[in-house]
Structure formats: structure tokens, C-alpha cells
Amino acid sequence: IAVGDTNLVAPISGEIVAKQLERGDLVNAGTLAFTLDNTRVVKVDFGVPDNMLPHFKMGAPVPVELEALGRSFTGRVTQVAASANRESRVFNIEVTLPNADRSLRVGMIATVRVDQADPQIVPVLPMTALITAESGSNDYSVFTIRERDGKQFAQLKSVRIGEAVGKSVVINEGLLPGERIIVNRTNQLADGTLVRVID
Known part of the structure; x- marks a missing residue:
């Protein structure tokens, strides 16, 4: 077949980035002739x-x-x-x-470039600090320490927990910065129990 009687049509538009054939080469159907890059x-x-x-x-x-x-x-x-x-x-x-x-x-x-916001600081407590609702629901509380008239009392506060980190858990909501949390022997406490902090 005369070259002038043939057409070579690319399946996509683009730029030729490599040529696999030279003038005079014998080719068969399906022979790779050029490499195109579609850079749109x-x-x-x-x-x-x-x-x-x-x-x-x-x-x-x-x-x-x-x-x-x-x-x-x-x-x-x-x-x-x-x-x-x-x-x-x-x-x-x-x-x-x-x-x-x-x-x-x-x-x-x-x-x-990845824009990373400043990491949010969240409280993480030992799981021993969590009080589970008697109903067995997903409602949790912790005991914080409240001072009144020079004395310290256990105060029950509801919290919303996040992901577990080993034997600890992230507290997403319910605590204020600086609050002190009772993490041990919480089963011996009730809301308003008199406590003593040992430094």
C-alpha cells in the first residue's frame, strides 16, 4: 500500500513525545508508531x-x-x-x-502544600475515671473536685467521650480547662462525697 493512500489517526489529541518508527520501516497492523501525551x-x-x-x-x-x-x-x-x-x-x-x-x-x-490547622488540645483520661450510667446506655460521667468553704467534694459531671487511646479515652465535651478529675476508686464515691486531695 502506498503511504500516500493511508492515514494514521491518533485515538486522542495530544503531543508526540516519542517516535518508535523511522522512514522505511516495515510495519504490521497494531504496530506502535508514536507515543502521545494528552496534557489538557x-x-x-x-x-x-x-x-x-x-x-x-x-x-x-x-x-x-x-x-x-x-x-x-x-x-x-x-x-x-x-x-x-x-x-x-x-x-x-x-x-x-x-x-x-x-x-x-x-x-x-x-x-x-497541605494547610494544617493548629492541633486542638483535648483532655485524655484513664478509662477508670469514667462512670457508666446504670441504664447501661452510652451516657458517661466523671467526678471532678469542687471546693466549698475550704473543703473539697466530689462533683459528678456528664461528659461525651471520643476515641479510645490505649487504656485512656478522649473527652470531647463536658470538661473545663484546669478541672481536676478523680481517676481511682470512683465506685466508692457519690455526688457530694467529701474528699481529700493528696499531692
Whole structure:
């Protein structure tokens, strides 16, 4: 077949980044001729440790900086690995960037920025400090120490618990900064019991 009577049509639009054939080569149907890159959108691939996963939700915006261009872009998380890489122990993340002006090139080095808010300080108590409601529900209380007329008393306060951390538990609601908590022998106390603090 004369070359002039044939057409070579790419299945996608893009740029030729590699040529596998030279003039005069014999080819068969299905022979790879060129490699195309469709750069209307580009993907940034990187890995993060497990404690960073909450910052990369599917569809979430992610700021990306390209030092070579001196510009920042906003991409979207389009893939989050379900399991960690067995060798590196990180989770692979894919962020997709629009590239209408074709300024982004395959192989460029990108920097991904993650805005981390100041960590919230929450109280953590031993589980021995928790008082479970007699009804067996998920209502919990703790004994705080209240002072009156120079004496100290046990005061029962309702709390809302969070996640368990070993033999301790996070208290999400119910306590004020600086409150002192009774953590042992709580089964011997009642609301208003006179107590003595031993430093």
C-alpha cells in the first residue's frame, strides 16, 4: 500500500513525545508508531503517611506549586490508595490539575502544600475515671473536685467521650480547662462525697 493512500489517526489529541518508527520501516497492523501525551489535564502522583490521609479526601482541592514556572495551581484529589505501599509504607495519592494552556509538562517536579490547622488540645483520661450510667446506655460521667468553704467534694459531671487511646479515652465535651478529675476508686464515691486531695 502506498503511504500516500493511508492515514494514521491518533485515538486522542495530544503531543508526540516519542517516535518508535523511522522512514522505511516495515510495519504490521497494531504496530506502535508514536507515543502521545494528552496534557489538557495532568496528574501529580505522590505518597503520604497514614497520619496525613485526613487531608486528602476525594475531590478535595489541593494547592500545587511548580517552581520551574513560578506559579501555583489548584488541583483536585482524584485517587487515594486503599492500602499502603508494601515497601515504602505510604499511601499513593493522585491529584489532577487542569492544563488548558499546556504550560505543565510531563515530568515536572511539583510541591504539594497541605494547610494544617493548629492541633486542638483535648483532655485524655484513664478509662477508670469514667462512670457508666446504670441504664447501661452510652451516657458517661466523671467526678471532678469542687471546693466549698475550704473543703473539697466530689462533683459528678456528664461528659461525651471520643476515641479510645490505649487504656485512656478522649473527652470531647463536658470538661473545663484546669478541672481536676478523680481517676481511682470512683465506685466508692457519690455526688457530694467529701474528699481529700493528696499531692
